[in-house]
Amino acid sequence: MPSIETTALTKRYGSTTAVDQLNLSVPDGTVYGFLGPNGAGKTTTMRILTGLTTPTSGSATVAGVPVTDRDSLRPHIGYLPEEPPLYEQATAYEQLEYVAGLRDLPSRETQDRIDDLLNRLDLSPNDAATRIAEYSKGMRQKVAYVQAVLHDPDVAFLDEPTSGLDPRAARTIRELIGELTDEGTTVFLSTHILPVVEEVADTVGILYDGKLVAEDTPDQLTQRAETGETRTLEDAFLELTSTDPAEDDTEETYG
Amino acid sequence: MAESNWLQHALDVGVFEFRRSVRAIWQDKARTFLMAAGLVFPSLMLVGFISLFSGVIRDIGTVSLPPVARGTVALLWLFGVFIATQRVVSARPRIDAESLMLTTISARTVIGGLLVAETLRVLAYLGLPVLVLTGGMVYLFSSPASALLIPLAAVLLGLTAVLVGMVLGYAVALLIATSPFVARHKTILGGVAVLAAMGGYLFVTLPQFGGVGQEALADLPVGWFVDLAVIGSPIQGSVTNATVIVVGSLLVVVGGIALIEREATRLWFTDPVSGEEEQKEESNPAATASKETRTALAGATAPIRIPEGISQPTRRVAQWIILRTRRDPRRLNFLLLPVVMVGSAIFSSGIQAESPLAVLAPAAAVLLPWMAGATFAMNPLGDEGAVLPIALISSSGLDYVRGVMLPGLLLGLPIVVLVTGGAALVGPFEPPVAVGLVGVAFLATVVAVSTAPAVGMWFPRFSAISIGQSREVVPPRLVTTAFHFLGVTGPATLLALCLLNPRFARTLVAGLVGFLPAALLQLVAGDDVGVLSDASAWFHGIGTAVQSVSGESFQLVGGSLLVVSAVVVTVLSYRLAVRRFDRYSPSL
Numbered sequence: 001m002p003s004i005e006t007t008a009l010t011k012r013y014g015s016t017t018a019v020d021q022l023n024l025s026v027p028d029g030t031v032y033g034f035l036g037p038n039g040a041g042k043t044t045t046m047r048i049l050t051g052l053t054t055p056t057s058g059s060a061t062v063a064g065v066p067v068t069d070r071d072s073l074r075p076h077i078g079y080l081p082e083e084p085p086l087y088e089q090a091t092a093y094e095q096l097e098y099v100a101g102l103r104d105l106p107s108r109e110t111q112d113r114i115d116d117l118l119n120r121l122d123l124s125p126n127d128a129a130t131r132i133a134e135y136s137k138g139m140r141q142k143v144a145y146v147q148a149v150l151h152d153p154d155v156a157f158l159d160e161p162t163s164g165l166d167p168r169a170a171r172t173i174r175e176l177i178g179e180l181t182d183e184g185t186t187v188f189l190s191t192h193i194l195p196v197v198e199e200v201a202d203t204v205g206i207l208y209d210g211k212l213v214a215e216d217t218p219d220q221l222t223q224r225a226e227t228g229e230t231r232t233l234e235d236a237f238l239e240l241t242s243t244d245p246a247e248d249d250t251e252e253t254y255g
Numbered sequence: 256m257a258e259s260n261w262l263q264h265a266l267d268v269g270v271f272e273f274r275r276s277v278r279a280i281w282q283d284k285a286r287t288f289l290m291a292a293g294l295v296f297p298s299l300m301l302v303g304f305i306s307l308f309s310g311v312i313r314d315i316g317t318v319s320l321p322p323v324a325r326g327t328v329a330l331l332w333l334f335g336v337f338i339a340t341q342r343v344v345s346a347r348p349r350i351d352a353e354s355l356m357l358t359t360i361s362a363r364t365v366i367g368g369l370l371v372a373e374t375l376r377v378l379a380y381l382g383l384p385v386l387v388l389t390g391g392m393v394y395l396f397s398s399p400a401s402a403l404l405i406p407l408a409a410v411l412l413g414l415t416a417v418l419v420g421m422v423l424g425y426a427v428a429l430l431i432a433t434s435p436f437v438a439r440h441k442t443i444l445g446g447v448a449v450l451a452a453m454g455g456y457l458f459v460t461l462p463q464f465g466g467v468g469q470e471a472l473a474d475l476p477v478g479w480f481v482d483l484a485v486i487g488s489p490i491q492g493s494v495t496n497a498t499v500i501v502v503g504s505l506l507v508v509v510g511g512i513a514l515i516e517r518e519a520t521r522l523w524f525t526d527p528v529s530g531e532e533e534q535k536e537e538s539n540p541a542a543t544a545s546k547e548t549r550t551a552l553a554g555a556t557a558p559i560r561i562p563e564g565i566s567q568p569t570r571r572v573a574q575w576i577i578l579r580t581r582r583d584p585r586r587l588n589f590l591l592l593p594v595v596m597v598g599s600a601i602f603s604s605g606i607q608a609e610s611p612l613a614v615l616a617p618a619a620a621v622l623l624p625w626m627a628g629a630t631f632a633m634n635p636l637g638d639e640g641a642v643l644p645i646a647l648i649s650s651s652g653l654d655y656v657r658g659v660m661l662p663g664l665l666l667g668l669p670i671v672v673l674v675t676g677g678a679a680l681v682g683p684f685e686p687p688v689a690v691g692l693v694g695v696a697f698l699a700t701v702v703a704v705s706t707a708p709a710v711g712m713w714f715p716r717f718s719a720i721s722i723g724q725s726r727e728v729v730p731p732r733l734v735t736t737a738f739h740f741l742g743v744t745g746p747a748t749l750l751a752l753c754l755l756n757p758r759f760a761r762t763l764v765a766g767l768v769g770f771l772p773a774a775l776l777q778l779v780a781g782d783d784v785g786v787l788s789d790a791s792a793w794f795h796g797i798g799t800a801v802q803s804v805s806g807e808s809f810q811l812v813g814g815s816l817l818v819v820s821a822v823v824v825t826v827l828s829y830r831l832a833v834r835r836f837d838r839y840s841p842s843l
Contacts, residue, residue: 013526050358054524070524071257071361078358085352089278090271098271102264102360147355 001064003028003155003186004049009058011044011210018044020210021058026188026203029181033201033218034190037241041210042190043082046157049188050079063154063186075103078153082160084144088133092123092143095132096150103151110150117146120172137164145173155186162196174200194233198222204233208241257361264364268356269371275351276376285733298383305391312395320485320492326469329478330459332416337452339373339420340427344445345584348428349523362520366512370417377413385409392488400487408484411504415477418511425518432527442584476503552578559666565657568650572658573665576631579638580662589633589730590626593740597622616678616689617751620696623674625743627667628703632659633739634731635708636715636839643841652836656708656829663704671700691754699747702821702828703739709828710739712835750817757810761801764813769798 004026011019019041026032036042047053049062051070060067063076087095093114100110118128121142132140141164149156158177162170170193177187177200191197197204198218206214206221214221214236221236258264280287305312347369350356356365385406392401430437437444462468472478479500482492552574553560559577561570580587635655639646646655675696679689714735752760773794780787804812 047354050354052354052357052524053526070357074258074358074360079354081354085355087275087352089275098267099355099359101267102364104258104260 001028002026003030004032004060004062004188006049006060007058009045009048009060010056011041011048011053012056017210019048019055019207022207022210022212024060024205024212024215026186028186029184030202031177031181031187031189031200033197033204034188034207035192035194035197035204035237036207040207040241042207043159045207046079046081046159046188046190050077050157075151076154078148078151078156080144080148080156080158080161082163084140086132086140086144086147089131091131092118092128092135092139092146095143096147099147100150105151113150114146117150117176118142120176121146121169122172138166138169141165142169145176149176149180149185152183153185155188156180157188157190159190160192161189162191162193170196194237198233206237206240214240257363261361261364261367264360265367266371268360268364268368269375272351272368272372273375273379276372277379294380294383298387301384301387301391305387305395309395315489317489317491320481320490322470322473323468324481325475325478326459326472327478328412328481329472329475330456330469332412332477332480333472334456335377335413335416336420336423339417340424341420341449342373343421343424344427344431348425353523357523362523363512363516366421366515366519370414370421370512370515373417373421374410374414377417378410381409381413396488398487401484404486405484408480411483411501412477412480415504415507415511418507418515421515422511422518425515425522429518429522429525432522432525435528438528442581445584476500556581561661561665565661566654568654569658569661572650572655573661576635576638576659577662577666580631586638586730587630589736590629593736594622594626597744612678612682613684616675616682616684616692617748617755619671619675619678620692620699620751621744621747623671624667624696624699624703624747625740627663627671627700628705628707628743629731629736629739630667631662632704632707632711633736634711634716634729635659636712636836636841637717637729637731640717640729647836647839647841650836652833655836656832659708659832660704660829663700663707667704668697668700671696688754692751695747695750695754698750698818698821699743702746702825703743705825705832706742706828707739708832709835710735710742712832712839714738746817746821750814753810753814753817757806757813760813761804761806761809764809765798765801769794769796769801773798 002025004024006022006024009019009022009024010017022041022045024032034042034045044053048055049060049067051067051073054068062073065072065076067073090098096114097107097110100107100114115125118125123139123142127135127139132143135143141161145158145161148158161177162173165173174196177189180187187200189197189201201218204214204216204218204221205212218233222233280290350365350369389402389405392398392405431441432438459467459469459472476496476499479493479496482494482496483500485492486494486497552571556574556577561573563570565573636643650658672693676689676693679692682689684692711731714732716729716732716735749760749764752763773791776787776791776794780791801809
């Protein structure tokens with residue numbers, strides 16, 4: 001049974017269609033790279049799949065649970081939104097123990113897991129005992145990541161998990177994502193950093209204007225790019241998300 | 256359905272949220288001091304009162320609980336509901352770190368946590384006075400029951416007020432989230448609601464103005480908390496009322512939580528409508544007859560129109576300031592403190608006056624001008640935030656300062672003049688005095704509007720404070736607000752007094768510039784004869800000289816001096832603000 005499955009999932013805001021007839025099927029224990037330019041509907045999709053907003057039509061299940069059944073869904077998911085949901089007045093230890101308590105995680109094991117994850121992300125005990133208000137963007141991102149995976153969720157939704165991280169921490173996050181999937185967690189990964197997707201994703205879906213315009217392995221998508229010998233996922237992305245294919249070369253940035 | 260141990264989790268969330276509030280307050284030492292003083296001072300007063308009059312109180316013997324006591328408690332409860340409603344609507348319709356909380360625990364748990372946190376905040380305010388009162392009752396009447404029942408009554412009062420306030424608050428927040436009309440006009444509707452609440456408060460508390468008095472609320476069950484609190488003391492309440500209020504409170508808690516859960520769940524998981532939807536239609540060039548005279552900004556600030564004759568940069572600054580104020584009214588919270596403090600003092604004096612209506616027009620002429628100035632321009636540089644460098648390189652000081660002043664003149668001035676004129680008409684004033692009061696209001700508004708940018712630019716504030724979920728509310732500095740408030744309302748009060756009662760104005764000035772410094776210097780000098788004593792005598796002479804001027808002469812000379820000073824200050828402030836803007840170097 002797929003970990004994430006959507007059928008004709010649609011979300012409209014007034015006259016704007018943010019997600020349009022989206023069909024996804026993400027197998028257990030894999031990494032699904034979810035790409036798309038700014039405003040394509042990625043965050044809306046993630047908010048639907050985490051139960052934070054309801055679809056206008058269509059259906060979706062995560063870990064076999066309909067996303068509209070929020071109470072059943074919560075224990076199965078972890079979510080790292082683009083803006084880390086942290087409390088400025090708390091320290092990392094306080095925040096993580098608080099969230100662990102709300103999820104009824106056993107305290108001794110949780111403590112060890114927190115220490116292990118923070119250590120791997122180069123957050124020292126001294127840092128972890130400092131108020132989050134004093135953290136850099138990267139430090140916040142690390143704590144938010146630990147928070148999202150602390151309870152070993154069945155499905156982890158990660159929105160730009162390496163945003164603001166230095167190369168070493170970014171590499172660690174990529175390794176941790178690999179370990180998550182080894183343990184059976186499915187990772188739904190949205191990022192603009194295409195090399196990260198190329199490295200860790202088993203499947204890549206490209207959303208454009210609310211529609212899924214391509215879905216394949218990174219290698220297969222790269223093969224589709226028609227830019228000569230230097231074919232990359234970025235080339236494929238630019239081709240697939242361009243309104244006018246003739247203008248592909250003029251595009252400089254895609255988010 | 257909520258998780259099985261949602262109650263424990265709700266407590267955890269509530270305590271955590273409360274701790275965060277305490278930490279946030281603790282980081283602001285001035286705020287901490289003011290709050291501590293606000294708690295300790297009345298408690299000390301109560302301790303003093305109890306120790307001074309303990310003998311007399313004990314001798315009174317058994318008395319019936321007076322209706323005014325029930326009415327006062329009912330009013331306190333209603334006030335608590337109002338505050339709780341207002342806090343939910345304007346500051347906390349959603350929990351912080353919403354995506355985390357709603358993917359971790361149930362909506363019911365979140366609601367329970369918010370309720371616990373808010374109740375703890377209320378109890379933190381009430382705790383010390385309630386403790387003193389409890390100790391006093393036990394000490395005075397040897398009543399052990401009071402040790403339990405007074406705190407219980409306080410907890411139930413706080414809890415039910417918060418709960419009902421939250422029910423109303425979430426209902427209003429839901430309305431804002433689902434009705435485009437309400438979303439678009441929420442600032443105006445909110446203002447009307449606040450005015451209605453204040454009107455209701457005055458109606459109850461000021462029988463001199465035709466109100467009903469607190470006794471009228473004695474029959475409301477929410478006043479019966481006092482019946483519970485006095486059990487065991489010589490004050491005879493109703494045991495039936497006490498029983499009803501305990502049972503009723505429990506029902507309110509159970510029903511309230513269920514109701515808030517439904518409201519909040521709808522609010523948090525419903526896509527909010529935008530008040531700008533209608534706006535988009537209006538500002539769509541295709542939908543408007545004249546593309547040249549309509550812009551997105553003009554559409555967004557409709558129906559307020561900035562005259563076309565004004566230069567475009569000035570017009571745009573003014574439109575943006577109006578829009579910013581409309582969309583983020585929380586930044587205006589700073590207006591409340593001085594208005595409430597001074598407003599209540601003025602109303603108290605009105606109660607003492609022969610005709611209470613006599614106080615309305617002077618109050619309007621003095622207070623409203625300050626609000627007209629401070630509303631839009633008290634912290635112009637800080638309000639720009641990260642956009643300040645762009646504003647500095649995009650606009651000239653002349654255009655910018657004029658734009659900042661324009662909303663106060665276009666919107667504030669007519670309102671001030673109309674309200675003062677209306678109040679003067681219903682007050683016991685001769686037509687020339689009424690016209691004079693309108694003149695005072697006009698002049699004071701012009702001064703307030705022109706001085707606010709200058710003062711605000713000289714002492715800008717860039718650091719944001721957190722109001723609810725907003726991390727971007729940048730209120731003016733307290734010192735700036737106080738300086739501008741005193742600078743506008745002080746002379747305006749004196750000018751109004753020159754008009755209404757020149758002899759009193761003369762005595763006031765004589766006291767302020769002569770007799771008061773003289774008395775203070777004499778106090779410091781003591782019996783020594785020296786420089787201080789000489790200075791004291793000199794100041795006393797000034798006071799005597801001022802006092803010897805006739806009322807009519809003082810009115811003419813003092814009034815003229817104030818008017819001329821106002822014109823000079825207006826021009827200087829304007830030029831100062833322009834220069835400050837042109838030369839400002841942001842350190843961002």
